[in-house]
Amino acid sequence: MAYNGYPASYTPYFQPVQPQQNSGLIWVASEDEANRWFVSPNTAVALWNKADKIIYVKSADALGMTSMKKLKYEFIDDTPNTVPQGEFVSKADFDALAEQVKKLLQGDK
DSSP: OOOOSSOTTOOOSOOOOOOOOOSSOEEESSHHHHHHSOOOTTEEEEEEESSSSEEEEEEEOTTOOEEEEEEEOOOOOOSOOOOOTTSOOOHHHHHHHHHHHHHHHHHHO
8 A cells, every 4th residue: 555645544535524413402592593503405403592492493495595483382381280188168168167257256345
């Protein structure tokens, strides 16, 4: 093998950038950063804003022309909103008790 002046591990040819496979979320700091995010032709990517509850869906067509849509999201609390049994009284029961207390206080005078 002829020596070409480069180390054996060095390849002087252009290496194309391979798109990264993201298994997680892509976080951006602002809409401006989302606008600058590169999207390969015929692909779409979801970019999550770190500060706001916004998701930017940026896509590119076959010619590489990009478009972006914004989605606003909110978290849903799935915990059941149940009233513990036996710890609360109905309004009618409360009013009856209040009337009894009122009569007792009037009788003390």
